[in-house]
Amino acid sequence: MTAPADLLANALHHSLAHTLENLVFEEALRVDDPKVYTGMEAPHWFRVAVSDPVPGSIAIIVEDGLLAALAKQLFGPESSNNRSLQLDAGRELTNTVAGHLMAHLVADEPFALGIPDDGPGLPQDSAQCQAQLTCLVEGRSLMALAWGQGLLVYASDLPDEAPQSASGGWQAGDPEAWGSAPDADPQTGRWPAGGTWGDDTPTDE
């Protein structure tokens, strides 16, 4: 049986992969190397607080080069020297990941997120996080952290460890991993109103 912290980390990776794929057409290759932070060049953190139904927060730490690359993917080359746009992109990325994660964790309960915040380096309480994962995006490092005992409780209801891909690693955004809470229907953008929670593929509801 997979530990709640690992289930939460898996869910966080799923949300990160889904967001990166749909926002900037990038894959998040999970590597789970706890030493990846020390190799990051000029890391910057982005964090969103969760207030309901349980307190917590979700953070993403991105090195500057990757942040610039993601902003360029979104806005085009004119964002290369626009730090304000790059930071805005990081905040919006984190906001979207947090929302996607919470929609999976709490299914049909309302939830509330705060406005994203950011700063250089690592968040101060990063050592106290409940779940952590590291990824490579375009060969550059990205970390994602989640805090909140309540998030762990919700994560414990998630399906157990997802099947690995043929290559032996995690498949970014693997829809078969998530049977307990749906993404919004990609055609209509709406969530199923109830009934059977399926995977990420569109339903007829």
Added chain:
Amino acid sequence: MPRVLIADDSATARFFCRRCLQAAGLIEAEFLEAADGAQALEILRAQRPDLLITDLMMPVMDGVELLRRIQASPKLHGLPVIVVSSAGNAARERELRLLGAGAVLGKPVSPAALAAALVELLPGTGGAA
């Protein structure tokens, strides 16, 4: 030419939404932007767009209060509204539709989802995605 107001405190979100709307077929449209609900309300009162697309979590005035003000206004009542939010799920959607949202979409929004909403809320526009 339809006039669309996009309200979101994130420049990234506003840009992405505009790009998705254009991909959804709303190529000839005038796009207005607001960084918070209060700014959006000012623009709505001054220019009465054909469609509002709004986030929920915004400073100064959030999306829920913005929806309440629109619903309470004789001039703005009935304005087509699409909520695009990271804080949405089926439970929240019910609440937002009662407040006047015509569609509630999750982030990151897709051209297909916007096209489907446009067919309902702005017939004759979009739907090309």
